[in-house]
Amino acid sequence: MPENIIIINCGSQFTQLIARRLREMKVHTLIMNWYASAEQVRSYSPKGIIISGGPDSVNDPGAISIDPEILTLGCPVLGICYGMQLIAKMTGGHVVEGESREYGVTAIHKAGGNSLILGENIPSTLNVLMSHGDYVAELPEGFKATSMTDGGIISSFEDSSRNFFGLQFHPEVISTENGSYILRGFAFKVCKCSGDWKLSDWVDGTITAIRKAVGDSKVICGLSGGVDSSVSAALVNKAIGDKLQCVFVNHGLMRLNEPESVMKEYESIGLSVKYVDASERFLSELAGVDDPEKKRKIIGRLFIEVFEEEAGKIDGAEWLLQGTIYPDVIESGTKKGSALIKSHHNVGGLPEKMNLKLLEPLRDLFKDEVRQLGKIIGMPDEIISRQPFPGPGLAVRCLGAITKERLDTLRAADAIFRDELEKAGLYAGIWQAFCVLLPVKSVGVMGDSRTYNEAIVLRAIHSQDAMTAEWSRIDYDVVDRVSKRICNEVRGINRVVMDVTSKPPATIEWE
Numbered sequence: 485m486p487e488n489i490i491i492i493n494c495g496s497q498f499t500q501l502i503a504r505r506l507r508e509m510k511v512h513t514l515i516m517n518w519y520a521s522a523e524q525v526r527s528y529s530p531k532g533i534i535i536s537g538g539p540d541s542v543n544d545p546g547a548i549s550i551d552p553e554i555l556t557l558g559c560p561v562l563g564i565c566y567g568m569q570l571i572a573k574m575t576g577g578h579v580v581e582g583e584s585r586e587y588g589v590t591a592i593h594k595a596g597g598n599s600l601i602l603g604e605n606i607p608s609t610l611n612v613l614m615s616h617g618d619y620v621a622e623l624p625e626g627f628k629a630t631s632m633t634d635g636g637i638i639s640s641f642e643d644s645s646r647n648f649f650g651l652q653f654h655p656e657v658i659s660t661e662n663g664s665y666i667l668r669g670f671a672f673k674v675c676k677c678s679g680d681w682k683l684s685d686w687v688d689g690t691i692t693a694i695r696k697a698v699g700d701s702k703v704i705c706g707l708s709g710g711v712d713s714s715v716s717a718a719l720v721n722k723a724i725g726d727k728l729q730c731v732f733v734n735h736g737l738m739r740l741n742e743p744e745s746v747m748k749e750y751e752s753i754g755l756s757v758k759y760v761d762a763s764e765r766f767l768s769e770l771a772g773v774d775d776p777e778k779k780r781k782i783i784g785r786l787f788i789e790v791f792e793e794e795a796g797k798i799d800g801a802e803w804l805l806q807g808t809i810y811p812d813v814i815e816s817g818t819k820k821g822s823a824l825i826k827s828h829h830n831v832g833g834l835p836e837k838m839n840l841k842l843l844e845p846l847r848d849l850f851k852d853e854v855r856q857l858g859k860i861i862g863m864p865d866e867i868i869s870r871q872p873f874p875g876p877g878l879a880v881r882c883l884g885a886i887t888k889e890r891l892d893t894l895r896a897a898d899a900i901f902r903d904e905l906e907k908a909g910l911y912a913g914i915w916q917a918f919c920v921l922l923p924v925k926s927v928g929v930m931g932d933s934r935t936y937n938e939a940i941v942l943r944a945i946h947s948q949d950a951m952t953a954e955w956s957r958i959d960y961d962v963v964d965r966v967s968k969r970i971c972n973e974v975r976g977i978n979r980v981v982m983d984v985t986s987k988p989p990a991t992i993e994w995e
């Protein structure tokens with residue numbers, strides 16, 4: 485068994501982010517639900533325990549709590565936000581409701597002398613992300629405050645004899661200065677982890693878990709051509725071989741020549757893939773729909789319908805494999821306490837009644853980790869370095885009515901944009917670059933004639949994990965070539981504009 489830090493999840497939207505930060509330090513983590521028993525936790529021989537944040541208030545009747553025996557297991561415990569308040573309450577401290585809730589970046593100041601995890605190299609004043617209503621008003625016996633806010637609130641505490649620590653702020657988010665360093669202090673100085681865990685170990689463990697879960701049944705997988713579904717299929721193929729049957733649904737919303745090239749790549753890695761052309765079915769259900777969420781729901785529903793039809797033809801298919809990765813989970817608001825931003829089609833578009841069980845092996849991973857994983861299991865570069873492409877395809881880039889004609893216009897423009905970026909050697913360095921077709925007509929002049937046509941948007945962004953993004957500063961000469969070619973070569977377009985918005989406030993896709 486690898487060295488573990490167990491994260492007890494009390495419902496925070498940041499729980500997986502804590503796990504990711506520790507993975508980056510090569511420390512293995514296991515996420516367990518708040519109702520896990522001390523016995524279950526002990527069975528993994530953890531080097532340390534982290535109790536996550538959560539949306540509850542510790543004083544509410546029925547608030548989430550943890551098995552009190554967990555605090556007697558003798559290993560170090562770090563409580564983050566709600567987790568800190570829970571430690572305080574369970575060890576005899578006093579937690580009260582603040583007069584106002586505190587969300588955002590706040591300065592804290594080190595206090596109380598030496599601290600094990602707020603070590604010497606951490607400056608005496610830090611900007612940290614706070615997101616809480618309650619606070620620890622009275623320390624439990626044996627604890628000291630190790631930092632305070634300007635308003636005099638305890639922002640961290642510790643009992644170094646028992647190795648109990650609490651942080652009222654979130655060290656796992658990038659906006660907390662030195663956050664990773666603080667987690668590092670907990671993992672290495674306090675828990676004495678050795679930091680020798682590798683993603684390849686995750687692969688072995690996950691393959692074993694997939695085999696165990698699936699048993700003798702079969703898995704059906706909807707491939708989209710994207711990195712996430714392709715890597716999950718290749719991984720599951722390694723685990724269960726031809727008990728995995730893939731289906732590639734051409735929903736008519738792919739980019740130029742994409743269905744053909746994707747099928748060739750799947751063949752090259754030995755996946756068993758059935759090609760289903762459902763484009764007419766999708767396009768006829770999408771006719772006249774211009775509301776983004778309705779489009780997404782229709783596409784999500786149709787996907788599942790098509791899968792179910794295909795699954796019905798495969799004897800013993802009980803599972804549906806999906807390439808859901810962590811940002812999809814957060815943004816679709818499936819965690820208690822997080823708000824819906826967009827219903828990503830791998831998650832939110834699923835109909836309530838579905839006859840297949842879901843297999844989502846990449847659910848805790850971020851995009852760059854999925855790519856690393858693809859490399860580890862020997863997938864070709866063409867697949868793993870492909871830019872992310874949304875499940876609902878061009879539907880969310882074709883604003884307004886979706887017709888075959890408008891999709892063809894968008895495809896032609898998009899192919900030109902990508903082609904010019906490739907020629908300029910820029911495509912590989914960009915996270916996503918694509919065109920959006922706007923249902924907005926403007927006046928132009930071509931030759932001696934007046935035109936009144938729609939507009940194309942060029943969207944190119946840099947990102948690390950798709951949670952935030954910065955628009956790419958593409959060389960103006962390249963932009964100029966793209967603009968000229970689109971107006972000259974794509975019928976129905978007389979204007980090209982560029983999206984210079986980052987995420988937030990915008991999202992990467994337009995719908």
Ligand code: XMP
Pocket residue numbers: 812815826827828829830872873874875876916950987990991992993994995
């Ligand atoms: P947004 O537009 O939410 O996109 O900033 C974040 C990332 O997710 C991709 N995306 C999707 N991926 N199913 C997916 O598999 C979807 O429904 C979906 N919607 C957006 C988007 O391209 C970007 O990389």
